[in-house]
Amino acid sequence: MTGLPTSVPPDDDTVIVPRADAVIVPDADTVIQLVSVDRTFDSEPPVHALRDVNLTVRRGEHLSIVGPSGSGKSTLLNTLGLLDRPTSGAYWLDGVETNTLGDLERTSLRGSRIGFVFQSFHLLPYRTVDENVMLAEAYRRPRPGRGRAGRRARAEEALERVGLAHRFGFRPDRLSGGERQRVAIARALMSEPALLLCDEPTGNLDSENTESVLDLFDQLSQQGMTLVVITHEEAVSKRADRRVRISDGRLTEESR
Numbered sequence: 001m002t003g004l005p006t007s008v009p010p011d012d013d014t015v016i017v018p019r020a021d022a023v024i025v026p027d028a029d030t031v032i033q034l035v036s037v038d039r040t041f042d043s044e045p046p047v048h049a050l051r052d053v054n055l056t057v058r059r060g061e062h063l064s065i066v067g068p069s070g071s072g073k074s075t076l077l078n079t080l081g082l083l084d085r086p087t088s089g090a091y092w093l094d095g096v097e098t099n100t101l102g103d104l105e106r107t108s109l110r111g112s113r114i115g116f117v118f119q120s121f122h123l124l125p126y127r128t129v130d131e132n133v134m135l136a137e138a139y140r141r142p143r144p145g146r147g148r149a150g151r152r153a154r155a156e157e158a159l160e161r162v163g164l165a166h167r168f169g170f171r172p173d174r175l176s177g178g179e180r181q182r183v184a185i186a187r188a189l190m191s192e193p194a195l196l197l198c199d200e201p202t203g204n205l206d207s208e209n210t211e212s213v214l215d216l217f218d219q220l221s222q223q224g225m226t227l228v229v230i231t232h233e234e235a236v237s238k239r240a241d242r243r244v245r246i247s248d249g250r251l252t253e254e255s256r
């Protein structure tokens with residue numbers, strides 16, 4: 001955690017002037033803090049994909065992002081996922097100010113704090129459900145206490161968490177769409193992330209399977225997981241605690 005800057009106790013006549021950056025240091029319950037974030041693409045003409053975006057998301061919150069095509073949703077998600085950098089402004093992720101980090105530090109932070117969930121599940125068809133979940137760790141540097149030996153147990157735990165303990169050993173083609181997406185969510189949970197970033201997670205699902213994924217989101221959020229979900233579907237955004245709308249790169253909070 002990054003704490004408030006410490007200082008030497010002042011003499012009696014010292015006037016304490018708060019440092020500008022100290023004012024925005026988020027507390028331990030803040031997972032996302034965007035401060036005046038702009039993202040401009042240097043195309044001809046330049047595209048202002050994000051304009052003065054301010055957003056705070058607390059631990060355990062479920063936020064949905066809605067907006068028309070081209071409004072900046074993916075740009076925002078890429079920024080939150082440390083796949084893109086703001087042109088200006090600050091992004092604090094789980095207490096870490098990310099703009100000053102180098103590429104390797106950003107990759108490492110992404111791997112430890114963020115799980116990604118996409119519209120298509122990206123499961124390997126010839127691997128079993130548990131193998132697919134274990135593959136989350138295949139390309140990751142082992143962390144202390146999380147060596148290869150415990151990988152199967154962690155995959156089983158993740159599958160239990162998404163309600164699929166009874167599907168070990170199954171191949172993805174024998175599962176429903178909702179079950180496949182829950183396997184993808186189990187895979188994302190393997191790194192014990194602070195944040196799940198979901199881009200149209202129910203875009204390929206019928207209403208019944210959508211419900212099963214939304215029920216899982218409720219459950220994860222109750223367990224303290226922070227969820228940010230891009231969606232076009234009213235039924236999906238309605239289930240979030242908060243909804244923000246993005247329009248021409250500007251974010252507005254929607255009242256419920």
Ligand SMILES: Nc1ncnc2c1ncn2[C@@H]1O[C@H](COP(=O)(O)OP(=O)(O)OP(=O)(O)O)[C@@H](O)[C@H]1O
Nearest residue numbers: 041043047049067068069070071072073074075076
């Ligand atoms: N690499 C890029 N270079 C130039 N312009 C870009 C680039 N990436 C995105 N844009 C532009 O930025 C704006 C926002 O794009 P973005 O992909 O974030 O929209 P979106 O809300 O995700 O749209 P959709 O719902 O269609 O996925 C668009 O005008 C897009 O054309």
Ligand SMILES: [Mg+2]
Nearest residue numbers: 070073074075
């Ligand atoms: Mg998009």
